[in-house]
Amino acid sequence: MTKILETHDLHVYYGQHEALKGIDLSFEEGGITALIGPSGSSKSTYLRTLNRMNDLIPNVTVTGTIKFRDQNIYAPQTDLVTLRKEIGMVFQQPNPFPFSIYDNVAFGLKLAGEKNHERLDQVVETSLKQAAVWDEVKDHLHESALSLSGGQQQRVCIARVLAVSPQIILLDEPTSALDPISSSQIETTLLKLRTDYTIITVTHNLQQASRISDRTAFFMNGEVIEMDDTKKIFMNPARKETEDYISGRFG
Amino acid sequence: MSPKTSNQIAISMLYVIASTIVVILAALLGYIIISGLPAISWHFLTSPARAFTSGGGVGIQLFNSFYLLILTMLISFPIALGAGIYLNEYAKQNWVTALVRSAIEILSSLPSVVVGLFGFLIFVVQFGFGFSILSGAFALTFFNLPLLTRSIEEALAAVPDAQREGGLALGLSKWETVLHIIVPAALPAILTGVILSAGRIFGEAAALIFTAGQSAPALNFTDWNPFNMASPLNPMRPAETLAVHIWKINSEGIMPDAKAISSGASAVLVISVLGFNLLARFVGHRLFKRLTAG
Ligand SMILES: Nc1ncnc2c1ncn2[C@@H]1O[C@H](COP(=O)(O)OP(=O)(O)OP(=O)(O)O)[C@@H](O)[C@H]1O
Ligand SMILES: [Mg+2]
Numbered sequence: 001m002t003k004i005l006e007t008h009d010l011h012v013y014y015g016q017h018e019a020l021k022g023i024d025l026s027f028e029e030g031g032i033t034a035l036i037g038p039s040g041s042s043k044s045t046y047l048r049t050l051n052r053m054n055d056l057i058p059n060v061t062v063t064g065t066i067k068f069r070d071q072n073i074y075a076p077q078t079d080l081v082t083l084r085k086e087i088g089m090v091f092q093q094p095n096p097f098p099f100s101i102y103d104n105v106a107f108g109l110k111l112a113g114e115k116n117h118e119r120l121d122q123v124v125e126t127s128l129k130q131a132a133v134w135d136e137v138k139d140h141l142h143e144s145a146l147s148l149s150g151g152q153q154q155r156v157c158i159a160r161v162l163a164v165s166p167q168i169i170l171l172d173e174p175t176s177a178l179d180p181i182s183s184s185q186i187e188t189t190l191l192k193l194r195t196d197y198t199i200i201t202v203t204h205n206l207q208q209a210s211r212i213s214d215r216t217a218f219f220m221n222g223e224v225i226e227m228d229d230t231k232k233i234f235m236n237p238a239r240k241e242t243e244d245y246i247s248g249r250f251g
Numbered sequence: 252m253s254p255k256t257s258n259q260i261a262i263s264m265l266y267v268i269a270s271t272i273v274v275i276l277a278a279l280l281g282y283i284i285i286s287g288l289p290a291i292s293w294h295f296l297t298s299p300a301r302a303f304t305s306g307g308g309v310g311i312q313l314f315n316s317f318y319l320l321i322l323t324m325l326i327s328f329p330i331a332l333g334a335g336i337y338l339n340e341y342a343k344q345n346w347v348t349a350l351v352r353s354a355i356e357i358l359s360s361l362p363s364v365v366v367g368l369f370g371f372l373i374f375v376v377q378f379g380f381g382f383s384i385l386s387g388a389f390a391l392t393f394f395n396l397p398l399l400t401r402s403i404e405e406a407l408a409a410v411p412d413a414q415r416e417g418g419l420a421l422g423l424s425k426w427e428t429v430l431h432i433i434v435p436a437a438l439p440a441i442l443t444g445v446i447l448s449a450g451r452i453f454g455e456a457a458a459l460i461f462t463a464g465q466s467a468p469a470l471n472f473t474d475w476n477p478f479n480m481a482s483p484l485n486p487m488r489p490a491e492t493l494a495v496h497i498w499k500i501n502s503e504g505i506m507p508d509a510k511a512i513s514s515g516a517s518a519v520l521v522i523s524v525l526g527f528n529l530l531a532r533f534v535g536h537r538l539f540k541r542l543t544a545g
Contacts, residue, residue, distance in 0.1 A: 051420065053416065053419065053420060056416075056419065058343075080422070080424075081422045081423070081424060082422070083422075084419070084420055084421065084422035085421075085422040088420065088421070089420040091413060091416060091417070091420075093413050095411070095413035095414060095416065095417040096417075097414060097417065097418075097432050097435075097436070098414075098435065098436045099435070107421065107431075108421045108422065111423060111427060111431065144541075157417070160421065161420075161421070164421065164422065
């Protein structure tokens with residue numbers, strides 16, 4: 001299997017505080033990787049370095065390397081715009097723009113200069129179908145995305161990312177603000193996407209991690225304790241900390 | 252005293268205070284409108300003022316007020332938008348921005364007479380614009396900028412950061428995010444700010460007396476070439492506005508029907524400003540609806 005993304009000796013500091021203490025992880029193409037671990041273990045920090053969203057925070061220092069295919073994404077010549085189109089991100093709180101559903105999904109392409117209406121229509125439809133929300137919204141594409149339920153909004157946000165055809169999709173607790181039914185719809189969506197995209201998702205929901213992920217990385221105190229096939233992590237973890245966490249003895 | 256009784260007393264006090272304010276406001280507006288209404292007619296709204304005989308109107312003043320308002324907005328809105336965007340989206344929190352913010356604060360608390368005299372020295376005398384719409388518009392820009400900048404800044408600040416992150420995560424540059432997501436999202440609130448400040452400009456007199464002047468030369472409403480002196484669009488002509496006209500009639504008006512004209516003009520002014528406020532609510536609401544519910 002080819003590695004699509006690798007981080008090597010990755011350290012992140014917020015001011016003096018070392019939030020990531022040398023992370024070596026690699027992700028194979030396709031499939032879902034879950035990042036689990038107690039609150040404050042730097043899962044979000046790790047995820048946000050992968051598409052350089054951490055650059056926005058003042059006083060952040062990142063050292064080490066992140067390779068996306070064979071390109072070091074922290075190299076000076078990296079174009080952030082292209083990078084973030086290749087590595088899309090979905091947030092904890094659904095954050096559709098205050099435009100119509102159609103415009104939300106078409107947004108990235110329109111800004112990239114796509115003017116062909118047929119092509120836009122087609123991408124919007126495909127993306128919404130991939131995000132498993134097409135049937136619910138197809139009759140009111142031109143209504144505001146803010147009028148949708150939280151779960152629908154989140155799937156529209158996923159469609160918005162899919163529309164710019166990324167290779168990797170990062171999700172930071174995408175279901176933690178949603179009700180159980182919406183959550184399971186998102187899970188179904190992710191399972192459908194896992195063949196075509198490389199998905200990395202942070203979750204606090206261990207059942208969710210075990211249901212949908214192929215591999216799981218366990219974070220604690222800014223370090224990765226272990227990363228392995230999800231079955232192995234949940235049935236037979238190598239490290240005691242992992243076992244304690246999985247069995248709910250802390251965190 | 253039990254918490255329940257003290258609560259009751261506090262609530263009744265607040266009711267009394269609130270209703271006193273409402274009553275005073277309603278009485279004031281009612282008085283102005285009722286005493287002015289008899290003077291208002293189509294003739295009054297469209298014909299020029301007369302200095303010595305009765306039967307004059309406020310047509311030119313009314314036009315001047317609107318024209319000045321539009322010019323002022325054309326000058327001050329882009330500046331305020333730029334400043335608001337800079338302060339809220341780009342500026343780091345350091346002593347420079349702190350300085351800018353306190354300068355805005357001070358500017359917004361300057362009495363409008365002072366702004367008017369400053370405008371007189373700079374635009375009328377120094378730049379040689381004379382008593383003109385242009386001088387008036389620049390003076391009003393000074394008067395308007397601080398509050399408009401502040402309201403735009405607040406409108407932008409009310410847009411959740413999640414929207415900014417969403418834009419950046421889609422691969423937009425910061426400027427694209429601001430332009431295509433944040434400003435549209437803030438638009439209803441920005442518009443409300445603009446229209447409310449339009450009401451303030453419309454009613455302003457002190458800043459204009461020494462800048463836009465106190466005379467309203469006759470206009471030829473068929474001549475729309477802005478370079479002709481009689482053209483309504485000429486920005487270099489002196490232009491008494493409605494608010495200045497009211498002030499002038501009351502201080503030195505000698506026409507026989509001065510009282511009626513002043514009441515009528517006041518009513519027109521108050522109704523226009525009320526109209527702006529209602530428009531602000533309406534447009535803001537509509538725009539918000541459009542952006543949120545389709
Ligand atoms: N913007 C920031 N500035 C300073 N410190 C930060 C910032 N963001 C996170 N941290 C710190 O970095 C550490 C890791 O935070 P992070 O949000 O990555 O953890 P997490 O595993 O995602 O937690 P949670 O499960 O609660 O979301 C914490 O100690 C946190 O206080
Ligand atoms: Mg987190």
